[in-house]
Amino acid sequence: EIVLTQSPGTLSLSPGDRATLSCRASQTVSSTDLAWYQQKPGQAPRLLIYGSSSRATGIPDRISGSGSGTDFTLTISRLEPEDFAVYYCQQYGGFPTHSFGQGTKLEIK
Amino acid sequence: EVELVESGGGLVQPGGSLRLSCVASGFTFSSYTMNWVRQAPGKGLEWVSNISSTSSAIHYADSVKGRFTISRDNAKKSVYFQMNSLRADDTAVYYCAKCGGGWCQFFDYWGQGSLVTVSS
Numbered sequence: 001e002i003v004l005t006q007s008p009g010t011l012s013l014s015p016g017d018r019a020t021l022s023c024r025a026s027q028t029v030s031s032t033d034l035a036w037y038q039q040k041p042g043q044a045p046r047l048l049i050y051g052s053s054s055r056a057t058g059i060p061d062r063i064s065g066s067g068s069g070t071d072f073t074l075t076i077s078r079l080e081p082e083d084f085a086v087y088y089c090q091q092y093g094g095f096p097t098h099s100f101g102q103g104t105k106l107e108i109k
Numbered sequence: 110e111v112e113l114v115e116s117g118g119g120l121v122q123p124g125g126s127l128r129l130s131c132v133a134s135g136f137t138f139s140s141y142t143m144n145w146v147r148q149a150p151g152k153g154l155e156w157v158s159n160i161s162s163t164s165s166a167i168h169y170a171d172s173v174k175g176r177f178t179i180s181r182d183n184a185k186k187s188v189y190f191q192m193n194s195l196r197a198d199d200t201a202v203y204y205c206a207k208c209g210g211g212w213c214q215f216f217d218y219w220g221q222g223s224l225v226t227v228s229s
Contacts, residue, residue, distance in 0.1 A: 035215035044204055044219040045154065056217065088154055092214040098156040
């Protein structure tokens with residue numbers, strides 16, 4: 001089973017800052033099989049990025065994903081107030097297995 | 110617009126049963142694998158089960174295998190989750206989620222969730 005480890009656990013930044021969130025896999029993950037989600041308190045997760053770098057419908061271009069192999073990154077170039085939330089990476093390990101990282105909380109500094 | 114609406118959650122005693130439902134709209138339900146993903150209070154996300162478009166392939170996480178049963182009714186655009194022998198560590202918000210990608214590599218739409226609380 002592939003384990004995803006996200007870092008940092010909590011990231012404290014200000015609006016306008018650049019955020020870099022990391023997701024490291026215990027084994028190689030295909031770039032097509034890595035996704036990122038945003039979750040705000042009391043809400044369901046929302047798909048941001050799939051296939052490591054493709055933005056989901058309606059996601060602004062200041063949010064981007066990159067990486068390959070075992071290291072993947074979610075970058076938010078200029079933080080807006082609505083970006084402060086918890087972010088999860090997720091990998092598809094071959095049907096039907098899906099696993100998530102433990103999450104990174106992005107909080108206002 | 111894609112919409113997934115869960116129902117059926119609530120408070121149940123350990124060892125009890127509960128059935129969750131998820132009604133879909135806004136897409137061709139009968140063409141997609143559907144999933145249940147849960148989130149314990151203050152914790153992360155855990156995929157627990159999915160069912161293929163024709164119900165021919167069904168899978169469970171080890172944590173629920175043998176206790177929970179997923180099913181679907183394409184005519185009613187609904188997916189169900191029968192949960193038996195419930196334990197305290199099954200307490201979570203249960204989300205219905207639609208598969209995205211050709212091989213269900215990700216979950217592109219989620220319901221609002223249904224809270225299941227297992228406690229005496």
